[in-house]
Amino acid sequence: MRITVLGTGYLGATHAAAMAEMGFEVMGVDVDEAKLEALAAGVLPFHEPGLGELVRKHVESGRLRFTSDYALAGEFGDVHFVGVGTPQRAGSYAADMTFVDSAVTSIAQHATHDAVIVGKSTVPVGSARRLRALAKDNAPEGVDVDLVWNPEFLREGHGVEDTLRPDRMVLGLPGHGSTGDGDRANDSRLEAILREVYAPQLEAQTPLIVTDYETAELVKVAANSFLATKISFINSLSELTEAVGGDIRTLADAIGMDERIGRKFLNAGVGFGGGCLPKDIRALRARASELGLDQSVRFLVEIDDINVRRRDHTVGVVTDMLGGSIMGRQVAVLGAAFKPESDDVRDSPALDIAARLHSIGADVHVYDPKANANAAKRYPRVDYVDSLPQAVARAEVVVLLTEWDEFRSMTPEQLAPLVKTRQILDGRNVLDPVQWEQAGWTYRALGRKG
Template sequence: MRVSVIGCGYLGAVHAASMAELGHEVVGIDVDAAKIARLAVGEAPFFEPGLPELLRSAVASGRLTFSTDMADVAGASVHFVAVGTPQLRGSFSADLSYVDAAVEGLLEHVSAGDLIVGKSTVPVGTAERLAARIADSGTGAFLAWNPEFLREGFAVKDTISPDRLVYGVPVDAEAAATAEAMLSEVYAQALAAETPLIVTDYATAELVKVSANAFLATKISFINAMAEIAEVTGADVTQLADAIGLDVRIGRRFLGAGVGFGGGCLPKDIRAFTARAEEIGRGESVAFLKEVDAINLRRRQRVVDLAVDALDREPHGKKVAVLGLAFKPFSDDIRDSPAIDVAVRLRGLGADVVAIDPEAIENSRRMHPQLEFDDDLEAVLSGADLVVLVTEWNEYRHMDPVWAGELVGTRKVIDGRNCLDPKAWRAAGWTYQGLGRP
């Protein structure tokens, strides 16, 4: 098929390259000329494992092109809208201006029978509103909603081999059948591999994404709430998570206590979900998400408090080695990153923060020039009064405590991700402090 992808940020660039890898002819559209120039030569504008190779292959094959001109969607029959929906400034609500602009731009170039497919994460009710606008345009195009479920660091795999597909289709039976058929042609390879498919209405498709994120955020904040209890009772939250995670109704994944979640999805999505629920008169139904958010943010301050205590309540002028800047490993994304937040707060208290990350230093330097960065782990550790691990990259979680101990000034470590072996670090002479661990 010939498809277009509107918006070539994290979601759109991965989706465009993956669709080309599946054999479709794809054009990616974005208003950012610099980003398009990089993508057009097969260069990824952000770090995502597997994406550079996919881009180079797809561009070289001729199946994938990029443009800043919306008119270049002409000839495509399926148009994916993959633009961002950031948190609206001064509000918890989602900013839908990019989604609205993308649809309006498409309406100038689509043809009768074309399918516009929303992939962006939006408040429930958005698709119905956009479908009405498309119907009123007289273009003969129609709308489906196909939420994404990408994990940063695994986005290519999650697009080409998804764990499920969800289609939100129109109420009209004929339009619904056509939308399903067109999307199933796009995803023929995944469906042939027996990927579960749910065909539903617009509202359910919109809610699938935000409710999944809300559930995951709740699970993370739950175990962090247990960590708060563990810290004052002497319990070990890691063993607690292991024990309750053996219950098949609960499961162990996302029960990792630590500094909490961040990134461009979970924080802003649960806030937007709360705001939308209040708009439709059901704020009480998701009021608990405000506490989920509050617990998450408290964990960042808890790491800072532990750091100040470890520095004998006098952080000013002390060297603090911060390991990690991205909100999670295998990403250079620093949006709402707990690691960045901790580093900035410690710097604000007068500590001499030196931070390192395998991929996120340049992004961090642009946003936070007040911090000091170094890509040499030995230099970062050298003479440090305290080490704070806040992003669980393999090079940090598998670091030799004996080697590290010979570099630092004081053998004190705060494990903000509970990913180090306390026994090994203590045996090497370190004062080890995890979160919710005795």
């Protein structure tokens, strides 16, 4: 089989390169000619460890090519993966399905032979059945185009690994469930095609869940909503520990030892961001509202609110560390990406906090190993510098907001000769407080009393 991947952003480019690595001939399809030219030259428009090398390897091998021509893609591909974006709709919390609808319509219209469309984009529940009808309505006469829903579970910074060695796979088929069309023979055919595509993963004993469209659509947003809930839960408790003198890290360790809870995603800090968690919990709220089920997910409103309050709280702690006066004060912000090993600044708490500090008069100097350029496009008014020493030079407080290894491994002795005042706020709870305090620094961390 030959594979196309519709959309060459983070999800699409990663999936296309991974499919080529698995031995398929792959065609990446996008409307952005500049992006396609860069990818064809082996240049990524974003940072993802290991992906650039994989793209270059398979562009050179001939397994991976790129085009903006849907007619060429329709003739080429047997399985068409949809990996275009579903951003938050302007003026609403709902997902914007414009790009998904366009991709499905275009590839169906240009299919020259029977094909399967595989949805990987994160969409509101109920979309897959509508998209299947859209594909069938637009396919040429005599050409069968069907649809499977196969949500992605990529973690930025681990995208290649998560595609080649996923922790689970989910297939949503049209005949499953109470709302299915009941054609189990067709379901078996579609499942067999996807099993052939994913044969290496299945041979490696990756768990496979075969279900209905609706469950498959909900899996990704449900997972992200649960992770967001864990993060906001520990952050809400960190407000208590900070007020009464407790230590949120010890508390997280203690409750994380309960195997029903687990330690992951219980790191208190400035909160979550990126292109998935904030968008997905809001889209789930919007879809529930459309279905008349607002009360069922009302807790997500507070999850979102807790997350945003962390940014206000962090600005307040920095202000307190500066004696209540922030105008003209020198602040070093370490990190702009929403997480390490990524240059993604969408809804980044680090960049938002830097912007808020600047807006109330601080002289802010931001350094991120990979995200400076993207951050400058989003918020150009702060000063972006090219190194850690430049960021902390003459700083009256150093604020660690993205836990890059470079920042986790820095030492108080390394920074002491550069700063004006030995004060640091550990917004991710990744530094050793004893080490910094013994070196004569004022150390603050979210969730610990200052």
